[in-house]
Amino acid sequence: MESWTGEEATLLRSVMRESVRDFAGRLGIDPRTVSKWKQYPRRVCRPAMAQVLDLTLSQCGPTEQEAFRVRLAAQRGEPAPAAGDVPAVPASCTVVSHKFLPVYLGERSVPLFAAGTPRATGPGGLERRVLPAGHRSAHASTLHFYACGVAVAHLEEHRHVNSLTELAVWRYRTYQREPAWVGERLSLLLAQHSQGPGAGPSPVPQYMLSAYELRENSWTGEGLDTALQLLTTPSVLVDRQDPANVVPLGPGVEDAKFRDGWAHPEAVPFGGGVSRGIAGWSGVAYHPQSDERALTMQQIIALELDVQALWALSAYVLHMVEDGLDPVLPSEYSWRYLRSAFFRLTTARPTESAQHRMMREAILATSELPDRLRAAQDALRDTNP
Structure with missing residues (x-):
């Protein structure tokens, strides 16, 4: 993604079905930062954190990636991507x-x-x-x-x-x-x-x-x-x-x-x-x-x-x-x-x-x-x- 906001980071945690503490542990950050994303959804993440979130998304399975993009499109009021249209990204x-x-x-x-x-x-x-x-x-x-x-x-x-x-x-x-x-x-x-x-x-x-x-x-x-x-x-x-x-x-x-x-x-x-x-x-x-x-x-x-x-x-x-x-x-x-x-x-x-x-x-x-x-x-x- 070009940039990440608190709303998008919170959405990623949601589709991964992880608690605030577990998600913070996965990203290697303070749980308070994860909590602030939900509190301030429009705040743009710093470039270094955006890279971490990009990597985390790329490591998700195909089902989680598709769910993230469908729900993100819905939040933005955009048409949901058709099956198979999910962009490919580098991954482990x-x-x-x-x-x-x-x-x-x-x-x-x-x-x-x-x-x-x-x-x-x-x-x-x-x-x-x-x-x-x-x-x-x-x-x-x-x-x-x-x-x-x-x-x-x-x-x-x-x-x-x-x-x-x-x-x-x-x-x-x-x-x-x-x-x-x-x-x-x-x-x-x-x-x-x-x-x-x-x-x-x-x-x-x-x-x-x-x-x-x-x-x-x-x-x-x-x-x-x-x-x-x-x-x-x-x-x-x-x-x-x-x-x-x-x-x-x-x-x-x-x-x-x-x-x-x-x-x-x-x-x-x-x-x-x-x-x-x-x-x-x-x-x-x-x-x-x-x-x-x-x-x-x-x-x-x-x-x-x-x-x-x-x-x-x-x-x-x-x-x-x-x-x-x-x-x-x-x-x-x-x-x-x-x-x-x-x-x-x-x-x-x-x-x-x-x-x-x-x-x-x-x-x-x-x-x-x-x-x-x-x-x-x-x-x-x-x-x-």
Whole structure:
């Protein structure tokens, strides 16, 4: 709201059904201030208090927010907003973050692949094995080693935040730490499992993609769509001029995105009528529903693991070409291997649901992996016919 009066603050307490003391405790103010709002309904609240009231309203559930706006309209003599017309605002939420950090190891990965626990192949049909990563703060962390010489770190972290800007700042700050941590962890494993002296230079992932599962939240309709868009493109909420000290862009930026219904022109939604998801170049956001038809987050993770592995493998090939070298891979992982993976990833399965197909197509389109795989195949075919 542009401003708050005592009347509006009292109305908020009413729809939240809280006593003067409880409401004051929630806001962190003296109960006498809450009492004065009712005594002086036309008095305008100070800007700092207005921000607190804005935040409190944003943390209310959809039913309470709608009741507040309907009753506020009635007090002002305005038409009541129609169902679904309630403006979306920033709010607290719970998300599960999945970070994927791929790196090409080549033959150095052979002992690590041998030491790993076999896992079922994913959508790309890539043989892989897994070792625990032992991340210090992640809810779960694993290292996936592929027979083709690629390793992909997967970090799962649970976060409850007061705003999506807070989450975006955390995300970019961890991006400064995680690649080096993964490199150190891989170096330690290579030293432990290497047969020869030394494990070579420390491998450092050069790319990171995130997938976010949006769990507890109060958004509905267009507000939910905006929240998913902001999860997919967090760069619009932060100042990244100094990568080592990413900060929020400023007050009101996230509010404006929700008010205007932010949507990135290159993000690709995938839904299917059961759940909502959006894929962008830097990540995927998904809000599942409790329905047996719903796409699961595990299906998205399985696809992302294979996509990131193939991205790293094709990047290695294309970097060699850029450096003026002939790309050479073991024959079993040359252009025919990439062609087979490309076919599996881009071909629909008879048992595939409509939402799963939309998710797969959205992630492949925004990652630009098909084009990279075709270019890598062509380069390898020239040197490994």
